[in-house]
Amino acid sequence: MKRFLLLAAAVSILAGCGTETEGTAAPAPPARDATSLPRAGAPKVAKPLKTALLETDACAAATESEVAGTGVALKTTEPQVIAGGKGCLWIFTEVSRDCDRPPRCQ
Numbered sequence: 001m002k003r004f005l006l007l008a009a010a011v012s013i014l015a016g017c018g019t020e021t022e023g024t025a026a027p028a029p030p031a032r033d034a035t036s037l038p039r040a041g042a043p044k045v046a047k048p049l050k051t052a053l054l055e056t057d058a059c060a061a062a063t064e065s066e067v068a069g070t071g072v073a074l075k076t077t078e079p080q081v082i083a084g085g086k087g088c089l090w091i092f093t094e095v096s097r098d099c100d101r102p103p104r105c106q
Helices: 002-015 052-056 064-068
Strands: 074-082 085-092
Touching: 052 085, 064 074
Parallel strands: none
Antiparallel strands: 074 085
């Protein structure tokens, strides 16, 4: 019985290899550039933000005073290269644990 099943499976596999299709082969259309927008189903934005500065220096996204206005103190920033391009690692100092409203705890 096992031999019959193996023979049937082999014949089925080989039968699929013998067919030919008429016509001329054509290359697939080129894939869209993964870095172009819109992508991944995102809608096109009519007036996109100007991101040239952030694309070259992501750590310039906010000034130290803007960060301090959120209630945390910025210790340092480190430029990073990540999968999507350039990024920034923001390292903060610790915020007091007894602070109930961070912007007022400085």
